[in-house]
Amino acid sequence: MSARWGPFFLWVALLxxxxxxxxxxxxxxxxxxxxxxxxxxxxxxxxxxxGGYAGQVSVGHAMFFGAGAYVPLLIYNIWPDxxxxxxxxxxxxxxxxxxxxxxxxxxxxxxxxxxxxxxxxAELLRLVVGNWDLLGAAIGIQGPATPRGWWxxxxxxxxxxxxxxxxxxxxxxxxxxxxxxxxxxxxxxxxRAGERAARxxxxxxxxxxxxxxxxxxxxxxxxxxxxxxxxxxxxxxxGLGILVSVQMIIIAALGGAGTLYGPLxxxxxxIPLQSATNSWFGGGGSGLTFILYGGIIVIxxxxxxxxxxxxxxxxxxxxxxxx
Numbered sequence: 001m002s003a004r005w006g007p008f009f010l011w012v013a014l015l016x017x018x019x020x021x022x023x024x025x026x027x028x029x030x031x032x033x034x035x036x037x038x039x040x041x042x043x044x045x046x047x048x049x050x051g052g053y054a055g056q057v058s059v060g061h062a063m064f065f066g067a068g069a070y071v072p073l074l075i076y077n078i079w080p081d082x083x084x085x086x087x088x089x090x091x092x093x094x095x096x097x098x099x100x101x102x103x104x105x106x107x108x109x110x111x112x113x114x115x116x117x118x119x120x121x122a123e124l125l126r127l128v129v130g131n132w133d134l135l136g137a138a139i140g141i142q143g144p145a146t147p148r149g150w151w152x153x154x155x156x157x158x159x160x161x162x163x164x165x166x167x168x169x170x171x172x173x174x175x176x177x178x179x180x181x182x183x184x185x186x187x188x189x190x191x192r193a194g195e196r197a198a199r200x201x202x203x204x205x206x207x208x209x210x211x212x213x214x215x216x217x218x219x220x221x222x223x224x225x226x227x228x229x230x231x232x233x234x235x236x237x238x239g240l241g242i243l244v245s246v247q248m249i250i251i252a253a254l255g256g257a258g259t260l261y262g263p264l265x266x267x268x269x270x271i272p273l274q275s276a277t278n279s280w281f282g283g284g285g286s287g288l289t290f291i292l293y294g295g296i297i298v299i300x301x302x303x304x305x306x307x308x309x310x311x312x313x314x315x316x317x318x319x320x321x322x323x
Contacts, residue, residue: 068224140235
């Protein structure tokens with residue numbers, strides 16, 4: 001019963017969260033944390049498609065996130081009369097092209113070449129953008145300072161962003177759910193279990209992995225665009241930094257990589273904890289983020305590689321079996 005009703009209660013909680021905290025003295029802070037939580041869940045769910053279901057660990061997904069963040073703001077800076085929202089599909093297209101450029105050669109090889117290629121290209125792009133004046137170089141690039149209409153997606157409160165992000169998360173999880181139950185999803189799980197065995201059974205391994213990376217890149221770029229719309233600014237570290245990629249991996253792994261709700265569960269735990277450390281320790285909290293991520297990696301690797309959802313399933317199975 002709990003397994004069937006758990007997602008229902010989770011979505012109800014997410015829908016009413018902004019209204020529940022509205023009466024709090026720190027409502028603005030809580031709603032902002034909630035919006036950041038949903039945005040992080042979108043990014044981790046996007047990474048989960050290729051990193052969780054297909055087992056192809058990308059350590060450079062920040063390049064897709066950065067493409068989605070930079071392109072809409074670049075469109076606005078070149079043509080100020082055009083809202084950044086127009087650049088969202090173009091940012092997705094750029095991210096997909098980067099995915100094709102990386103996946104086509106690296107998926108021909110086996111082992112960790114894909115992971116090495118993603119982190120190398122992501123760092124290269126970060127250095128290039130950090131020295132490119134058109135993109136603001138190391139200073140960064142920003143969008144409209146004041147709203148000219150709803151299409152600029154500039155709101156004083158975090159609540160509109162929260163519900164926009166929640167709608168995108170629902171779409172992302174809906175696509176993932178459909179993928180899970182399709183032939184494509186079965187192909188991905190077969191590849192994760194063993195590429196040689198999958199190939200011997202007739203699975204088009206390279207083509208399937210490339211499609212997964214392209215879908216993952218498109219959704220990650222969408223998360224990057226949403227970040228740019230909310231913050232109104234992006235620089236090489238916030239859009240293309242290694243911590244952006246690491247956060248997606250940690251969130252998905254914490255909740256359960258290769259599961260539908262694992263990235264969301266991971267975000268629900270990690271983002272409030274990260275926000276609390278930043279709030280308690282000010283600027284020093286950003287350093288604690290690295291310590292927090294490192295500790296989570298060690299704990300997961302040692303005790304529960306399958307994440308919290310796998311731990312919950314094992315505990316539930318024991319309890320119901322004992323009963």
